[in-house]
Amino acid sequence: MGAHLLGAEGLHLEYPTRAVLDRVTLGVNEGDRIGVVGRNGDGKSSLLGVLAGTIAPQDGRVTRRNGLRVGLLSQADTLDPAESVEHAVIGDRPEYEWAGQARIRDIIAGLVADIDWHATMGSLSGGQRRRVGLAALLVGEWDLLILDEPTNHLDVEAITWLAGHLTHRWPQNAGGLLVVTHDRWFLDEVCTATWEVHDGVVEPFEGGYAAYVLARVERDRIAAAAEARRQNLMRKELAWLRRGAPARTSKPRFRVEAANELIADVPPVRNPLELQRLAVARLGRDVVDLEDVGVSFDGREVLREITWHIGPGERTGVLGANGAGKSTLLGLIAGTVEPTSGHVRRGGTVRVGILDQQFSRLAEIGSDRVREVLARTRTSFRVDGRDLTPAQLLERLGFAHEHLSARVEELSGGQRRRLQILLLLLDEPNVIILDEPTNDVDADMLAVLEDLLDSWPGTLIVVSHDRYLVERVTDQQYALLGGRLRHVPGGVDEYLRLRAEERAAAAGGEAPPATAAAPDGPSGAEVRAMQKQSRAIERRMDKLAAARQELQEEMAAADPSDYETLAQQAARLQAMDAETAELEERWLALAERLDRGALAPSTGRCQGPCGEPRGRPGTVPIGTPWGTGRNRPTGPWPWGPAPCR
Structure with missing residues (x-):
C-alpha cells in the first residue's frame, strides 16, 4: 500500500x-x-x-x-469565453518552455490538435470546450x-x-x-x-468494472430475496463478459471457478437465430439499401461511395471520429437526409425509431405530466415473455413512482433519457437507431437498456463512443474513414488501428505510440523467461492447493483432544497460506510485466508466437495479446478461446 x-x-x-x-x-x-x-x-x-x-x-x-x-475536472464549464485556446491550455508560459516537454506535446496532440490554437473559447462547441478544459488540467502537475x-x-x-x-x-x-x-x-x-x-x-x-460486476453478483446472491431482479441482470452481464469481449479482472486466475459457477446455467445473452426469424417476420427481407450514396453540404463532400445493404435483425455499431459523418449516415437511413448522389431504398414495412441527442420528441410534450404521457401509449410491452405496463417498464428503467406526477420539462437529463427510451420502445419500431444513447445515463441504466435490447427483434444501429456498449449490443461494426464506410471485423480495436495508420500515412511516418510516457517493454528473451517463471509459480500454487486440502482433511479427522498435533497442523496451514499469498503477488507482478512486454513499443510486433504487426498499445487487432490495461489478465485465458500469447 x-x-x-x-x-x-x-x-x-x-x-x-x-x-x-x-x-x-x-x-x-x-x-x-x-x-x-x-x-x-x-x-x-x-x-x-x-x-x-x-x-x-x-x-x-x-x-x-x-x-x-489536487487537480479537479468537474462537469461545470468555467472557461472564460474571451480566452484563447492557447492561453486556456498553456497559460502565460512561453512556447520554448512548454514545447520542449514531451508530456505537454502529447496532451495537446491527444486532445486539441484539431482545434484552432488562436480561437476564443466562446467560439467553440461544447465538446471542444470540454476537451480544452481537460487538456488544461492534464498539463498541470x-x-x-x-x-x-x-x-x-x-x-x-x-x-x-x-x-x-x-x-x-x-x-x-x-x-x-x-x-x-x-x-x-x-x-x-x-x-x-x-x-x-x-x-x-x-x-x-x-479491480475495474468487470471485477466489480462479479463481486456485486456474489453480494447479491447472498441477499437473493431482496435483490432478485438485480442479481439476474448482473448474472446476464457477467455471461456477456465471458462469452463476448474479453473480461478484465484484477485477479483473474483465482476467480475463474467462482465465475464459472455463477454463470454455468446462464443462456447466451441473445438467441440470434430466433431474433433473426422474428425480425424477418416483422420486416420482410428488405430493410434499407444504400447504393453508391454520397452526401455533400455547401460543396464539401461528407460521405462518398457508400454501399450498405442493411438486413432484418442485424445489430450494427457505426464507429467514427467526431465530424466523420455518422449523424449524416443515420439521417440517410432514417430518411431525414437526402443523398446528393446514389440511391436509398427502404422496405415497405420499415418503421424507424430514433433515439437522438437533442430530446426532440420530448420538446413537444414538455408541459405534460409523465403519467399523462403514459396514458396515451400502449397498455403493455412484452419483455422476456412477460407483459409489463408502461409504468412498470418505466420503473424497470429506474424511474421512481413519485416522478410520474412531474412535468416532462422538470425532469433531470437522466430521467428524460429514460422516458425517451420508454416512448421509443412503446412505438414498436422494427428499426431502432441509437445516436449516442449513453449521454446522461449511468452504468446501471445502461445495463437495463442492454437487457431490454437483448430480446428486441428488429434491426439495430448504434452510434456511440462507448465501446463497451457497442461491443455488448451489436454483432458487427462498420467504420466511417475518409467519408467511406468500411466493415471492421476486428471491431473497435481494428478501427483504432486503421485510424492510427491513416494518421501515420498523412504525416508520412509510423504510427505513434499510445503515449509519449509509455515505457519500453522487455525483450523477447526476457518475456520467455518471465513466462517460464509464471508457469513454475502456477505449478507450485497447484501443489500447495492440493496439499492444503489434504491437510484440512487430516485436521478434520484428527483427535480434537490432541492439541499438540492440531497446533502443528495449524502452523503448517498458516505457512501454506503465507507462501500462497507471496506466490500470488509474484505471479501478478509477472503478469503485469508480461502484459506490457506482449506489446513492447520498441519492437512494434506481438511478442507471442504470431509476431504480427500491432497498432498502438490497447488498440491491437484480433489475434494479438490482450493489451496494456492494468486489469487485463496474463496466463491461462478463462473467458473463452485463448488469444495469441
Whole structure:
C-alpha cells in the first residue's frame, strides 16, 4: 500500500430531499486508481466535490497530506469565453518552455490538435470546450486527479488516448486517481479499484468494472430475496463478459471457478437465430439499401461511395471520429437526409425509431405530466415473455413512482433519457437507431437498456463512443474513414488501428505510440523467461492447493483432544497460506510485466508466437495479446478461446 494522500472520516452530506452520504469513511493512497460508480443522483459527483474541497459536508472531515496537489475536472464549464485556446491550455508560459516537454506535446496532440490554437473559447462547441478544459488540467502537475465524467464529448480515439495517458502518467505506486464515468471500458482499462456509491454509503471493490460486476453478483446472491431482479441482470452481464469481449479482472486466475459457477446455467445473452426469424417476420427481407450514396453540404463532400445493404435483425455499431459523418449516415437511413448522389431504398414495412441527442420528441410534450404521457401509449410491452405496463417498464428503467406526477420539462437529463427510451420502445419500431444513447445515463441504466435490447427483434444501429456498449449490443461494426464506410471485423480495436495508420500515412511516418510516457517493454528473451517463471509459480500454487486440502482433511479427522498435533497442523496451514499469498503477488507482478512486454513499443510486433504487426498499445487487432490495461489478465485465458500469447 502506498503512502496516504487523502482521507475522509464520518462524512455526512444531506440535501433537502435526502442524505447522499451518511457517516462515510474512506481513504486514497499513492498508486490508487479508483473508479466511482452508482446510479444517477446517488451522490457520485457530490462525493468527488467533498473530497476535492468544493462542497462542504454537514458533518465529518477530509484530511490531506501536507502539500498535496489536487487537480479537479468537474462537469461545470468555467472557461472564460474571451480566452484563447492557447492561453486556456498553456497559460502565460512561453512556447520554448512548454514545447520542449514531451508530456505537454502529447496532451495537446491527444486532445486539441484539431482545434484552432488562436480561437476564443466562446467560439467553440461544447465538446471542444470540454476537451480544452481537460487538456488544461492534464498539463498541470498533480499528485491526485479527480475527474468527473472526463469521457463526455470525447470520441473513441480520444478516450483510448486518455486511458493510456492516465495509465502511464505516474510511476507505479505513485499518484492517485478518482474518476466518475459511465464508460465501462475506460473503468476496466484504467482503474484498479471501484467504489460504488449507493444508499448513502460508499462500498469498495477490488479491480475495474468487470471485477466489480462479479463481486456485486456474489453480494447479491447472498441477499437473493431482496435483490432478485438485480442479481439476474448482473448474472446476464457477467455471461456477456465471458462469452463476448474479453473480461478484465484484477485477479483473474483465482476467480475463474467462482465465475464459472455463477454463470454455468446462464443462456447466451441473445438467441440470434430466433431474433433473426422474428425480425424477418416483422420486416420482410428488405430493410434499407444504400447504393453508391454520397452526401455533400455547401460543396464539401461528407460521405462518398457508400454501399450498405442493411438486413432484418442485424445489430450494427457505426464507429467514427467526431465530424466523420455518422449523424449524416443515420439521417440517410432514417430518411431525414437526402443523398446528393446514389440511391436509398427502404422496405415497405420499415418503421424507424430514433433515439437522438437533442430530446426532440420530448420538446413537444414538455408541459405534460409523465403519467399523462403514459396514458396515451400502449397498455403493455412484452419483455422476456412477460407483459409489463408502461409504468412498470418505466420503473424497470429506474424511474421512481413519485416522478410520474412531474412535468416532462422538470425532469433531470437522466430521467428524460429514460422516458425517451420508454416512448421509443412503446412505438414498436422494427428499426431502432441509437445516436449516442449513453449521454446522461449511468452504468446501471445502461445495463437495463442492454437487457431490454437483448430480446428486441428488429434491426439495430448504434452510434456511440462507448465501446463497451457497442461491443455488448451489436454483432458487427462498420467504420466511417475518409467519408467511406468500411466493415471492421476486428471491431473497435481494428478501427483504432486503421485510424492510427491513416494518421501515420498523412504525416508520412509510423504510427505513434499510445503515449509519449509509455515505457519500453522487455525483450523477447526476457518475456520467455518471465513466462517460464509464471508457469513454475502456477505449478507450485497447484501443489500447495492440493496439499492444503489434504491437510484440512487430516485436521478434520484428527483427535480434537490432541492439541499438540492440531497446533502443528495449524502452523503448517498458516505457512501454506503465507507462501500462497507471496506466490500470488509474484505471479501478478509477472503478469503485469508480461502484459506490457506482449506489446513492447520498441519492437512494434506481438511478442507471442504470431509476431504480427500491432497498432498502438490497447488498440491491437484480433489475434494479438490482450493489451496494456492494468486489469487485463496474463496466463491461462478463462473467458473463452485463448488469444495469441
